Amino acid sequence: MELRHLEYFLACCDQGTFTAAARSLNVVQSAVSTGVAKMERELGERVFDRTPTVLVLTDTGRAIVGPARAALRARADVFDAVDGVRGDIRGEVAVGALVNVVSIDLAEAFAEIHRRHPGITIAMRQNPRGSSGNIVGVRAGTLDLAFLGAYPELIPGIAVHRLAQEPLVLVCSPDHRLAQAGSFATADLAEERVIDYPPGWGTRAVVDRDIPNRRTVIEVADQFFGMSLAVKGFGVTLVPLGVAHMQAGAAVVPCSDTPLMWDIAIAHSSTRTPSRAARAVLDIVLELARPVRVSRTLS
Numbered sequence: 001m002e003l004r005h006l007e008y009f010l011a012c013c014d015q016g017t018f019t020a021a022a023r024s025l026n027v028v029q030s031a032v033s034t035g036v037a038k039m040e041r042e043l044g045e046r047v048f049d050r051t052p053t054v055l056v057l058t059d060t061g062r063a064i065v066g067p068a069r070a071a072l073r074a075r076a077d078v079f080d081a082v083d084g085v086r087g088d089i090r091g092e093v094a095v096g097a098l099v100n101v102v103s104i105d106l107a108e109a110f111a112e113i114h115r116r117h118p119g120i121t122i123a124m125r126q127n128p129r130g131s132s133g134n135i136v137g138v139r140a141g142t143l144d145l146a147f148l149g150a151y152p153e154l155i156p157g158i159a160v161h162r163l164a165q166e167p168l169v170l171v172c173s174p175d176h177r178l179a180q181a182g183s184f185a186t187a188d189l190a191e192e193r194v195i196d197y198p199p200g201w202g203t204r205a206v207v208d209r210d211i212p213n214r215r216t217v218i219e220v221a222d223q224f225f226g227m228s229l230a231v232k233g234f235g236v237t238l239v240p241l242g243v244a245h246m247q248a249g250a251a252v253v254p255c256s257d258t259p260l261m262w263d264i265a266i267a268h269s270s271t272r273t274p275s276r277a278a279r280a281v282l283d284i285v286l287e288l289a290r291p292v293r294v295s296r297t298l299s
Helices: 003-015 018-025 029-043 059-086 106-116 130-140 177-181 186-191 202-210 223-231 276-288
Strands: 048-050 055-057 091-097 120-126 145-149 158-172 194-196 216-219 236-240 251-253 261-269
Touching: 003 018, 003 029, 003 055, 003 059, 018 029, 055 059, 059 091, 059 276, 091 130, 091 276, 106 120, 106 276, 120 276, 130 145, 130 158, 130 202, 130 261, 145 202, 145 276, 158 177, 158 202, 158 223, 158 276, 177 251, 194 223, 202 236, 202 261, 223 236, 261 276
Parallel strands: 091 120, 091 145, 194 216, 194 236
Antiparallel strands: 048 055, 145 261, 158 236, 158 251, 158 261
């Protein structure tokens, strides 16, 4: 069985369709569908049920996901070992991203990675489930490293390195009553129209924990759209301070009774040894991704 067929199979598992899998691998769709079909013929079993909209794993497909991922990790380990003998650090590092990370200077860290190790490529992966999806990816081995927001203190199987912390603040229109008051208490949001973000996002975890009694009127997967709604008077929303200051025309209001703190960290598996490339990326991020200076004075 060819390893590229396993790669096609796993891309289909992660992306849900042949077309999306091909796009993620930068190959033509026919190569992916043909490769999966060849694998099915060799196994003598179907690994996917084809529906009009999505690929659904069969029992056989579910059974081989783990071994397939292990096989690809073993291939990567072989190349990593050879590069180690040569003294090279190269290869792709899959990194789970978070939306709108402005509290640390990732651009400087990634530029330095390129300067020191031009053979490393970074594949940023955005999961709609935010931090919780990134944790799943690290455990499954589809992500080498992942950024997390508002993470639990202890995550089984995950090593976490804290990078920065900043408060969540309320964004609303300048003529809103809470903007006029200059601060808000968590109980105030029981009477407000709250613009929320998806479950699994770090900011959502903080708000669920500290402001459970709120009135959610919409859930969006884009903080800038959420802030735009707030500025236009649709409701109010809670975002990290650094993100809030990027929205023109917004009133930015601090919480007066609860420290709504949002932490950002980088994580990797604690049960698998990172590749040399992943270790190099981690080390440089920890060295250079310093917190960006954000004014704590709110107007």
